Amino acid sequence: xxxxxxxSLLGALLxxxxxxxxxxxxxxxxxxxxxxxxxxxxxYTGIVIGAALELLWISLLPLGAYIPPDENLxxxxxxxxxxxxxxxxNVELHNAFIVLNILFFIPFAYFGRTVDKYVRIINNRLSNIxxxxxxxxxxxxxxxxxxxxxxxxxxxNFITIFILLSMTVNITPAIYNVLPVFFTDGLEIAYPxxxxxxxxxxxxxxxxxxxxxxxxxxxxxxxxxxxxx
Amino acid sequence: MVVIVKKKMSLLLxxxxxxRSLFIQSGWNFKKMQNxxxxxxxxxxxxxxxxxxxxxxxxxxxxxxIFYNSHPYLSAPILxxxxxxxxxxxxxxxxxxxxxxxxxSMMGICGGVGDTFFWxxxxxxxxxxxxxxxxxxxxxxxxxxxxxxxxxxHLTFRAATFFSSYKNGTAVTKTIMKIxxxxxxxxxxxxxxVLLGALLxxxxxxFVICNFDxxxxxxxxxxxxxxxxxxxxxxxxxNISPALIVYIAVTAVILISYIYNSSLA
Numbered sequence: 001x002x003x004x005x006x007x008s009l010l011g012a013l014l015x016x017x018x019x020x021x022x023x024x025x026x027x028x029x030x031x032x033x034x035x036x037x038x039x040x041x042x043x044y045t046g047i048v049i050g051a052a053l054e055l056l057w058i059s060l061l062p063l064g065a066y067i068p069p070d071e072n073l074x075x076x077x078x079x080x081x082x083x084x085x086x087x088x089x090n091v092e093l094h095n096a097f098i099v100l101n102i103l104f105f106i107p108f109a110y111f112g113r114t115v116d117k118y119v120r121i122i123n124n125r126l127s128n129i130x131x132x133x134x135x136x137x138x139x140x141x142x143x144x145x146x147x148x149x150x151x152x153x154x155x156x157n158f159i160t161i162f163i164l165l166s167m168t169v170n171i172t173p174a175i176y177n178v179l180p181v182f183f184t185d186g187l188e189i190a191y192p193x194x195x196x197x198x199x200x201x202x203x204x205x206x207x208x209x210x211x212x213x214x215x216x217x218x219x220x221x222x223x224x225x226x227x228x229x
Numbered sequence: 230m231v232v233i234v235k236k237k238m239s240l241l242l243x244x245x246x247x248x249r250s251l252f253i254q255s256g257w258n259f260k261k262m263q264n265x266x267x268x269x270x271x272x273x274x275x276x277x278x279x280x281x282x283x284x285x286x287x288x289x290x291x292x293x294x295i296f297y298n299s300h301p302y303l304s305a306p307i308l309x310x311x312x313x314x315x316x317x318x319x320x321x322x323x324x325x326x327x328x329x330x331x332x333x334s335m336m337g338i339c340g341g342v343g344d345t346f347f348w349x350x351x352x353x354x355x356x357x358x359x360x361x362x363x364x365x366x367x368x369x370x371x372x373x374x375x376x377x378x379x380x381x382x383h384l385t386f387r388a389a390t391f392f393s394s395y396k397n398g399t400a401v402t403k404t405i406m407k408i409x410x411x412x413x414x415x416x417x418x419x420x421x422x423v424l425l426g427a428l429l430x431x432x433x434x435x436f437v438i439c440n441f442d443x444x445x446x447x448x449x450x451x452x453x454x455x456x457x458x459x460x461x462x463x464x465x466x467x468n469i470s471p472a473l474i475v476y477i478a479v480t481a482v483i484l485i486s487y488i489y490n491s492s493l494a
Contacts, residue, residue, distance in 0.1 A: 020255045023301050025352065025379045030359040031372040047371055051363035054356045056471045061348040064298065064340070065259065069472070103479060106472050123258035123265075127294075130256075130265055134290050137282055139272060142290060146269035149256030186479075186486030192436040193478045195360065196453070199425050199432075200460040201471040202353050208415075211422050218426025219454060226434040 003040060003084055004165045010039055011076035012158035018072050019062075019116065020153040029053035029075035036079040045086075045098065046079050052102055052191065053078070055198025057109070059205025067120075070112025076161055077168065078105040085173040096187035100179075101172050102194065108164065115160050122156075123149045237277055237316060238395065245273045246308060247391050253304040262298035270304065274312045278319050289315065292329065299336040300343025305387040307335050309394035310402045317398075331399055338403070346410045347383070350417040355379035357424045364431045429457065 014035065018027035025031060030050040037046020053075050060068040082101045091097045126145040133141035176184070203215060249270040256265025271293055279286040299307065314328045359375030362368060394402040433453055460478075463469055 019257060020252070022251050023254070024383055025355060025376060028352075028356060028359075028375070030356055030363070030375050034372045043369065047363050047368050050372065051360045054360050055353070056475065058353045058356060061344055063344055063348075065262070099479070103476065106475070109472075120257055120259050123256055124260045126256055127258045127260050127265055130268065131291075131294055134287060134294060137287060139276075139282075139286070139290060142265075142294070143269050143272055146252060146256040146265040149258070149265060150252065153255070182487045182490035183483055185490065186483030189436075189486070190479045190482040192432050193475060193482060195364075195428070195432050196457060197460060197471050197475050197478060198360070199428050200457050200464060200474075202357065203422065203425050203457075204464045206350065206353065206418050206421055208418055208422070211418075214419065214422045215426050216454070218423045219429050220426075222427045222430030223433060226430055 001084075003080070004162060004169065006039060007036060007076065007080040007165060008158050008162040011036065011072075011080075011161045012154050014076070015070075015072045015157040015161075016150060016153055018070070020150045027072040029071050032072055033075040033079045036076055037083060040080060040083040042083045042086075045082055048095075048098055048191075049079050049082065049102060050075060052098075052194035052198070055202050056106075056194065058198070058202050067113050067116050069109035070116060071109055073112035073115075073157075073160065073164075074102075074105050074109035077108055077164060078102050080165060081105065081169055081172055084169050085176075088170075089173045089177060091176065093184050093188045095189075095191045096184045097172070097176055099187045099190050099194075100176055104168075104172050104175075111164075112160070115156055119153050119156050122152050126152075238274060238312065242273055242277055243312075243392065243395060246270055246312070247305065247388065249273070250304050250308055250387070250391070253301050261294070261296045263301075263304070264294050264297045267297045267304065267308070268293045270308055271311065271315075275315065278312075278315055285319075292325075295329065297332065297336065299340040300347065302347055302383060302387055303335075303339035303343040303390070306390035306394040306402050306405070307332060307339060309391045309396075310335075310399050313395055313398045335402070342410045346414045346417075350414055350421060351379065351382060354417055354421050354424065357421060357428060361424065361428050361431060364428075364435055429453070 011032075014027055014032045016027075017024060028050075029052075030047075033050030033053065034043050034046035037043045037049075053071055057069050057071050060066075062068055078101045081104075082098055085091075085101070086094075086097060126149050130142045130145040133139075133145070179187075203211065250266075252269060253263050253266035256269070257263060258265070268290060272290060275286055275289045275293075279289055293311075311328060311332060314324065314331060318324050318328065355375045355378055358378060359371045362374055363371040390402075390405065393405065433449075437449055437453065460474060463474060464471065
């Protein structure tokens with residue numbers, strides 16, 4: 001479908017922000033998922049999915065040569081499959097379908113990490129070419145190698161999203177249709193799990209001396225404030 | 230902008246280098262990491278210093294195609310200071326080794342400090358603000374707020390450190406790096422923990438709907454809090470990935486739903 005093509009084009013572009021250009025949080029789920037949602041006509045689903053995925057891997061820092069799980073790929077695949085899926089079947093429990101998709105696509109983030117690794121391995125060749133061209137006084141080619149690296153990032157991410165999307169877009173609606181009632185009821189109320197685990201992961205990543213106390217006090221304070229509002 | 234007499238860089242040229250530094254990781258490779266990006270960024274400046282096609286230019290470009298890996302944002306101050314050093318080398322004819330010694334020594338410091346501040350606290354705080362907004366009535370602004378707040382810090386940092394380190398050379402770069410970011414990191418960490426408390430309170434407020442009286446409601450709130458503690462404990466002690474914990478928790482919720490539904494039937 002045409003949607004798969006446009007999602008792949010935009011998704012690969014957004015994934016450039018993850019490593020190749022800027023790194024300005026455009027490639028984070030909280031921004032990518034709503035943008036994909038905007039492309040497909042349903043921003044709110046995108047925001048719901050983005051908020052769920054945002055904090056899960058936030059403490060896995062890209063230090064040195066370490067590549068964290070590709071949250072951008074997971075966000076793009078989840079959002080597009082959810083919105084496309086909701087067009088094809090009749091979904092009564094909105095959140096349940098969203099949760100099902102998020103659960104289905106979380107493992108793909110780990111696959112995305114492998115794709116990223118292959119891009120970087122391909123870029124080794126570009127580095128070799130650049131050094132050769134420098135010896136030949138072709139400095140424009142040296143500069144071009146950097147841009148070529150960006151194009152490799154784009155191309156591989158485009159192919160990955162396109163192929164994965166084509167393969168998986170019909171799976172989650174089919175699964176949803178055969179789920180028993182208690183299952184979908186459970187999924188419906190399970191959405192906060194992502195947020196709570198994400199908050200726990202963020203707190204664990206940045207614990208300081210009195211962090212638990214500060215956290216508890218803040219939690220109780222805000223609970224009271226929200227109660228009074 | 231300041232144009233000091235002995236320096237050859239115009240504002241326009243410096244802006245070109247700064248914009249190019251946004252692509253510092255475009256050619257990231259395992260062999261020499263950010264070398265392509267660094268060379269790509271600094272070549273306009275080198276051409277201005279050494280001319281368009283000379284042996285000196287070739288030596289300079291070769292100098293900057295060696296291994297380079299640091300935090301992407303902190304490529305800005307390192308680039309600024311390196312351009313300044315290259316100008317000095319052209320002017321005085323001495324100090325060529327200093328250029329790479331400087332780069333190598335700054336790589337480690339800048340990487341560590343940048344990683345802790347930007348990836349460690351700034352990004353989580355911005356993401357956290359986005360998630361918090363997504364739970365309120367203003368959820369449409371969540372991605373916008375997150376992007377704007379983060380990038381005001383990010384882009385100002387890059388521009389300010391770049392021009393400052395070009396003007397002041399190597400010495401000031403080191404002090405700027407050490408002093409500013411460490412204190413900001415501590416402050417932001419505290420803010421993050423407070424925001425996490427707010428997030429949990431919002432989650433409780435939005436998703437836990439009780440028809441009970443206030444006491445039971447607060448009891449559930451404490452239960453939620455204990456749940457987080459439990460998850461934290463798991464994460465810390467057993468090094469289980471948050472993704473796996475999500476699956477376990479959702480399974481638990483579905484189990485509860487099963488028990489509830491079969492008790493109804």
